[in-house]
Amino acid sequence: MPTTEPLKPRELDVRPALRGGEEPFQAIMDAVSALEPGQSLRLIAPFRPVPLFSVMANRGFAASDRAIGNGDWEVTFSPVAGEVDGTEGLALGSSPSAAFWGPPLQELDLCALEPPEPMVRILETLEALQPGDVLFALLAREPVFLFPELAKREHEWAGNFDESGATYRLLIRHGGGRAHG
Amino acid sequence: MPMASLSRWTMSYFAAALASLLAAELLMLAGFGYPAADLTEPATLIVVHVTAIGWLSLAVAGALLQFVPVLVARPLAMPWLALPALLAIVAGLVLLCAGFAALAGWADWPFELMPLAALGLFCGFLLLGVMLVATLLSARPVTLFAGFVLVGLACLAVTVLSGAAFATILSGRSAWLASVAPLPDGLRFHALLGFGGWLGLIAFGVSYRLLVMFMMAPELPARQVRLVLVFGGFGMGLAVAGLLAPATGIEIGAGFITMPLGALAVASAFYGRDILTLYRSRRRKALEINMLASIPAFAALGLGLPLLPIATAIGGWEPGIAALTFLLAFGWLGGLTLAQLVKIVSFMTWLETYASRLGRGPAPRVGDLVAMPRTGWWFALYYAGVAIAVAALAGGLASGFRLAMLPCLIGTAGIACELVRIRHLSEIKAEQRPSLHERPRLLLARADERRMPHADNRTAETSRA
Structure with a gap:
């Protein structure tokens, strides 16, 4: 183990591997698995490894990146406090990256509406939003008929009941599905 | 995944169920079975089984296939079994009626029809049970609602198995069975x-969930609802004991049936209190047709179930027992099922037609699919017929009972026509109806398979980690 100090980031340079024609994904994942709790990973790559950002986000890591010249990039993946198990407690099918969606653009309280009115309101609201926008809704029950429709329209969602079990909290990110299909 | 899609064959179950109800009412109108025949004569048994299996069981099965996945937020397990189950149950029922006809001597058919019928019904209900139990157990923890359905399915299993034993005895094929199960x-x-x-x-358990949903009533505390399941389950345990007692040689008196009935009546008293609470605490003040038309059904339960154990305890008053049983089967179970069918069919049709259009243009509300107040008048006719029929049975007026089946039949036919019109979107303005090839089909829902991209990712991630 190169690190004895837990807060010092672990470094991984994938440039030699890539030059040698190797696929570095497994090495990166091994490095992530070997991280201490709270430890970050500093990755050096010959390009900006965008696909990795969402993979790491799913594992509870936020990414900050900077170009270091010659087309190389340094990316620091830092664990988000309390979000390492971000999917814990979320309904099955929830998007694991929801912790990084940013603040919702719009909030709807639909608890007093009779089904299927909440579903109607959410889908109507989504049509007016842009790809990437986030919507937050409170409902009286899990909207099981809404989820297939969200999936069909390529929106992502994450939801669960609050502690009392009386209110369902739903976060939806506009996935850029065709607005008028 | 808490996704629910439309149950593909539920509409076919409902269609077979309504056809059975109409057939049973036609038979009774024609004077077939009790009171013209004895309670245990083949003619009566045909009417009873067309009602219990054809009408009520198929309607409840179709509704469960749609709503068990919704209520436990899991997809239906093995949905491809739905059609074989329906076909096996219908085939079993037809064979059973033919077998009864053979027993009555109306046709020169072999008595072997009876065990064959039992085999069909056994297979059909087994497939249904496999789908529902697998779906219920895929959601943990097992909820109180799932408890009601599981106990109900256990009762179904005992009912089917005991029925199969009776069918074998009646066909004269098993002297041994006949000796252990008088x-x-x-x-x-x-x-x-x-x-x-x-x-x-199952009507108890499902109605708790649906009433909360349909009337926007606050959820009742689980310990309160559990009382209903405990007493109901206890009563059914006693019924199983009563059924098995002859095989064990234990002598139970003729009055033993009063005990399970009494326990069920206690359960229904707790249930009635809860239903009243739900109606009173509802946040949706205007009652929709399904909730309005359920009120006479609950009244029938409140009247029939407390009186039935009393009538059996007194003993010997057959017309009274028959009247109360009819009240519970057609007033409570039948009325409740008809009322909720209107809501279920309109909701499923709305979802099938408009889910993909929501937010992208005008869409009607679910209630707009139902023709009101006309649908309400059909229910009035149906319940009026049931009330007259109960009075006629109690008074021993065979012709009065037959006449009472006429408003019942007209009401049922009217409701069936309204359901067909709901499927055809007949109440919807032409500009809000989708093009002809996109409209719902009468008997088969367009339940396209939908997948959830990021849920699949998550599974892949987990297995990689």
């Missing part, structure tokens, strides 16, 4: 487990 005594427990356990307990 028929007339077991029949009452068989009927009680079917109507009270399978249909009744």
